[in-house]
Amino acid sequence: MEKVLTRNIEPGKAPTDMAAYEANGGYQGLRKAMLGMSPLECREVVSASNLRGRGGAGFPTGMKWSFVPMDDKCTPGHKYLVCNADEMEPGAFKDRLLMEYDPHQLIEGMILSAYCIGADLSYIFIRGEYVVAIERLREALDECYAKGYLGDNILGSGFKLDMYVHPSAGRYICGEETALINALEGKRANPRAKPPFPQVSGLWGRPTIVNNVETLCNIPHIIDRGADWFKSLGVGEDAGTKMFGVSGRVKTPGCWELPMGTPIREILENHAGGMQDGLQLKGFLPGGGSTDFLTQDHLDLAMDYNVIGKAGSRMGTGTMIILDDQTCPVGMVLNLIRFFAHESCGFCTPCRDGLPWTRQVLEDIEQGRGKTEDLDTLEYQINYIGAIGNTHCALAPGAMEPLQSALKYFREDFERHISGGCCPYHSGKGA
């Protein structure tokens, strides 16, 4: 398979600087666009490529951009492109790799994306703990300004763009795009009501696009090599390649670039090396902590947005978390719910009060104090908190996804905790 996003990334190889990036075809997409393509032409290529957002929701990137008012339809003032580099989804570890080892690929993608929507200011909103990525991105930005790839009149095209690295001060909710915008404005990161959508009224009330790191990293290649080439990379129904990851007790956990539509079994067995000796696969979250469990029965599914969706889960970030047969599913779900309860921004009641209640019920069950009616309480929470529209944003409904599917697939485990009055796994991991 042709490596696209990771063509400059190899184990043991130094991170790519400007010279190394350009020596391997870097900034060709930028040259092509600046010297001969209009923003509209670039946008049409991206739309035709069928690129879908890699942050989790899978929304078509070209369509997202199409809502940004252009030219005389836009009131005078700034437009913003923001890179969401706030990777904090439990079990997600793909954007770190892309930023630490090939920062210029992201920056080129951002310059091109800003060109497509007519943005003149751009921010890389990155979690503060990613100190290595922050440093390398800043060095790369300096190299870009020195080369004239950023600043006024980029490559003589008349296009102007400034770019800043903005390290965040924390909190998972900043990954929600309107919460991220509030954080960029120096406020508490409560998500905003939509509409208005950020494309029309985002940062400082101006048109704003927020895209994930991996999404943006695809743009230079799509502009350089075209939509048809990009579509041909996928082996299923979706276009391009994807960073897939596996964590949990497998032989070789890691992150690999593979074609969209790669079967789950191939990722697990060929790349992650299968389960560690003595362990069996019990289930897995296909795309991070806020996706529904799938099981052994789903291993032959293709990692495509709609295929995983039809199976009752989500592709999410494409970074899978494996549950083995000696790890307690109740304990795992409790860990996730504890995370989401802690990370609730506190703005709406179902999330702020409902998640701690759910956590308490799960703690009782895990610690052997559970009652049969607790399962009804959990079902009630799933139906109430899990319904989009009852909460201000998608955090709490996302939190319910692993819980509802755990109750579906591993109900016996919950019942054994309750009937036996203790955790049957005795894993020693505590609760």
Add this chain to the structure above:
Amino acid sequence: MSNAKMIQSDISSVLTRQEMAEIDHELEHIPYKSGAAIDALKIVQAGRGWVSDESLQAIAKYLDMSSEELEGVATFYNLIYRRPVGEKVILFCDSVSCWIGGCDSIKQTISDTLGVDYGETTDDNRYTLLPVPCLGACDRAPVMMVGDDLITHLDDNKISEIFSSNKSGVQS
């Protein structure tokens, strides 16, 4: 002395010239002063380790915000410290992949070795232990950060190596 001048002198007795210059630098691309709230908190914390009441009030005045509003911002974010922390903060990942990898027992080892639980600072003021959302290194779980260093594949031996009292630095 006019009121405005009094406020100005208040601020400059707390914030250093360097801190104010760094905040001004951020303000160059921010249309409203309060928009630099988080940046300003981070700038002050970078030099002082944490944000005291006095610092917070001075920043609020400098950005024309109420100190209550700035407090609401400061306490929202887990990487802004409103209490003193040790020389290095341990950000311990307790999210799902690290949990599967046995982080609960490693956290216990850290607590036993250093004599601190979450939110506490060691008696010698070297370390503060805090939990942190998934650090995005799940293929190398369990992981934590000590200061700016990411430390992966944690086990009890590694913990005792890192925190044995004779070591001056952190090994990864």
